[in-house]
Amino acid sequence: MSFYLTLPVAVSVVLVSVFTRAGTTILFTIGPFDATLQGVDFAAQIVIRLLAISLAIGLYGLTTDPTALVYDLERRGVSPRFAFVANATLQAVPSMVERATTIQAAQRARGLDTEGSPVARARGVMPLVAPVILSSLLDVEERSLALDVRGFSRPGRRNLLWSSRDRAVERVARWAMSAALLVVVVLRLSGAFPQLV
Amino acid sequence: MLVLSGVSYRYAGYARPAIHDLDLRLDDGEIVGLVGANETGKSTICLVASGLAPASIGGQLTGSLTIDGETMTGRAVHELAGRVAIGFQNPSTQLSGVARSVFEEVAIGPMNLGLEIPEILERVHRALARLRIADLAERPPARLSGGQSQLVAIASLLAMEPRHVVLDEPTAQLDPEGTRLVGAALQSLAEAGTALLIVEHKTDLLDTLCRRVAVVSDGTIVADGPAGEVLEDPRLEGWGVEPPARVRLAAALRARGLDPATVLAP
Amino acid sequence: MTAAVHLAGLVHVYPDGTRAVDGVDLEVAAGESVAIIGQNGSGKSTLVRHLNGLLRPTEGSVLVDDIDAAGLRVAQLARHVGLAFQDPDRQIFSGRVKAEVAFGPRNLGLRGPGLDEAIGRALSAVGLADQASTNPYDLGYSRRKLLTLASVLAMGTPIVVLDEPTTGQDAPGIARIQGVIGGLTAEGRTVIAISHDLRFVAESFGRVVVMRAGRIVLDGPPVGVFAEHNWPVLASTNLEPPPPALVGGRLGLGSTPTLDALLDALARRA
Numbered sequence: 107m108s109f110y111l112t113l114p115v116a117v118s119v120v121l122v123s124v125f126t127r128a129g130t131t132i133l134f135t136i137g138p139f140d141a142t143l144q145g146v147d148f149a150a151q152i153v154i155r156l157l158a159i160s161l162a163i164g165l166y167g168l169t170t171d172p173t174a175l176v177y178d179l180e181r182r183g184v185s186p187r188f189a190f191v192a193n194a195t196l197q198a199v200p201s202m203v204e205r206a207t208t209i210q211a212a213q214r215a216r217g218l219d220t221e222g223s224p225v226a227r228a229r230g231v232m233p234l235v236a237p238v239i240l241s242s243l244l245d246v247e248e249r250s251l252a253l254d255v256r257g258f259s260r261p262g263r264r265n266l267l268w269s270s271r272d273r274a275v276e277r278v279a280r281w282a283m284s285a286a287l288l289v290v291v292v293l294r295l296s297g298a299f300p301q302l303v
Numbered sequence: 304m305l306v307l308s309g310v311s312y313r314y315a316g317y318a319r320p321a322i323h324d325l326d327l328r329l330d331d332g333e334i335v336g337l338v339g340a341n342e343t344g345k346s347t348i349c350l351v352a353s354g355l356a357p358a359s360i361g362g363q364l365t366g367s368l369t370i371d372g373e374t375m376t377g378r379a380v381h382e383l384a385g386r387v388a389i390g391f392q393n394p395s396t397q398l399s400g401v402a403r404s405v406f407e408e409v410a411i412g413p414m415n416l417g418l419e420i421p422e423i424l425e426r427v428h429r430a431l432a433r434l435r436i437a438d439l440a441e442r443p444p445a446r447l448s449g450g451q452s453q454l455v456a457i458a459s460l461l462a463m464e465p466r467h468v469v470l471d472e473p474t475a476q477l478d479p480e481g482t483r484l485v486g487a488a489l490q491s492l493a494e495a496g497t498a499l500l501i502v503e504h505k506t507d508l509l510d511t512l513c514r515r516v517a518v519v520s521d522g523t524i525v526a527d528g529p530a531g532e533v534l535e536d537p538r539l540e541g542w543g544v545e546p547p548a549r550v551r552l553a554a555a556l557r558a559r560g561l562d563p564a565t566v567l568a569p
Numbered sequence: 570m571t572a573a574v575h576l577a578g579l580v581h582v583y584p585d586g587t588r589a590v591d592g593v594d595l596e597v598a599a600g601e602s603v604a605i606i607g608q609n610g611s612g613k614s615t616l617v618r619h620l621n622g623l624l625r626p627t628e629g630s631v632l633v634d635d636i637d638a639a640g641l642r643v644a645q646l647a648r649h650v651g652l653a654f655q656d657p658d659r660q661i662f663s664g665r666v667k668a669e670v671a672f673g674p675r676n677l678g679l680r681g682p683g684l685d686e687a688i689g690r691a692l693s694a695v696g697l698a699d700q701a702s703t704n705p706y707d708l709g710y711s712r713r714k715l716l717t718l719a720s721v722l723a724m725g726t727p728i729v730v731l732d733e734p735t736t737g738q739d740a741p742g743i744a745r746i747q748g749v750i751g752g753l754t755a756e757g758r759t760v761i762a763i764s765h766d767l768r769f770v771a772e773s774f775g776r777v778v779v780m781r782a783g784r785i786v787l788d789g790p791p792v793g794v795f796a797e798h799n800w801p802v803l804a805s806t807n808l809e810p811p812p813p814a815l816v817g818g819r820l821g822l823g824s825t826p827t828l829d830a831l832l833d834a835l836a837r838r839a
Contacts, residue, residue, distance in 0.1 A: 552832075
């Protein structure tokens, strides 16, 4: 998914740099635009970096349970209130969607035409957006009182019921990846990778 | 024992106090019902009795809230834990939304208190058992009915082991089945010694549950006494409160010149 | 006489496979007042959302004012059916009561004096005529609910559907709503409501429809539906008849779903 998101950026970068980068070796020409080898090299570097970033994000998404991460951070000393806010934010989207759906249904029942002209739809923005914000704010008030009752504002650590299993395989993988990163950085700095052009 | 004495409370940013000259006492093991028309101050009384007003929401309080002889003025919110807890009518705003099972949800309160793990587990088991919902322990909170959610919310309060519980319209959003469930749970709760203050419109429910009933009108308490007496007070309708069915029936019979006792005998 | 609502063989299956409505035939004549009762999950909410097109049938047909709902958009059906939702905070968006109530009728094309009149009448009906310039959030929850009722009334639709109108209301609020329903039927408008408050239902509606597991299990006037021979059916869906019906049954007085009916029966016997 993160790969697909980088695709439009990658494509536009390639188009722009291949044809506009100043360079000496011309590969081919389309109209007034020359495609240079330097352009291709530059574009290739950018695309590979984009790929690396998006794959890393994708890998994180596939392997990490966000809730487990938050609780682990808490175990390592992060404040419990942060842990709660982080987790609540992660869960917030489905409930926002449900709220927005109900609101949209209520306003459509009052004749709001969500399938009409752009002008009509623009008039529908306030009736759709305002209740989402207002009801969320009201909600927050009551939620925070409920949290107060359950001791969320108490300073200090707490003993968590959960623990994550840290398997040997995962520990080895973490060390190996850190080592590999170190090696790559050293090699890059020491000039072991030559420039192509 | 929870005592409100000479209490007036003004919300932050408002000119007039929402409640004034308020005296209310809640004894251990007692269920006290609070009735009144809407916007007369019932919810404000709940917030003050629970200490959240002013400790959490600000505003100005005159008079005192005393719990078990200790005054609560100036205490921080987390010091209320163990003394008093409040539940609201909408179960979904009271559930944290971050728990993956009912057990986890109920455990959040004790965890926040910094208790040791064995104590946390025991408290959760006790709270679930008290409300007879131990069989819901593994259920994800999203898959609970309205009545069940409300019971889980109340269990989450109980896990804080408060000696006094204030509930603001706990059955308002529930269907008859949910109302029955919660009513039965509250009864067994009081039998175990917890003091309960319940705001409800359903006077039939309060008729069966409460030992005492207080009526709120225009920001102050206008009647306070044994449930049977107060719910039969002819001034109830004038205060915007609907008497229980049996009272309305008896009154209507008397109005027609019939004697309830003879007419209603099977 | 035209049927205001005609549902034939209505089935609705949600994307996750839940069969919320499982074959419902229902005909409501113009000017009737119908209450739909049943425990949560019986399909009541799903059913009424077919009346204005928010939900479309998986099988079966929906006719509103003799028009096939399938051919109309929700905004078009809103001309025929006004649906008041349960939670006022999931629709209020304006800073003034009057502007909030104006939203529905404006969408239907009302302007000028006609619009003002519709708003004025609606606000009077719910007792908020003196609050026209108030911010809705300065009103308490129960008056905000009355505001959403006014918002639907102002649309002037021949059919009015109310989803749990009395939850959170105090006694004066419920009396106000009963007055509104009476006013609507007096005007010949059709009222359909979902409610858990069986006393309110027995007193305010001419017809009660009981749903269980997506089907209609009882359908008739309150005196019929709450009669003793139907109590087992009601119990099977976790419903209990209103107290006057219970007392009347216990005393062998026949079916007395309301306090007045019970009093009449007692006076006759005395």
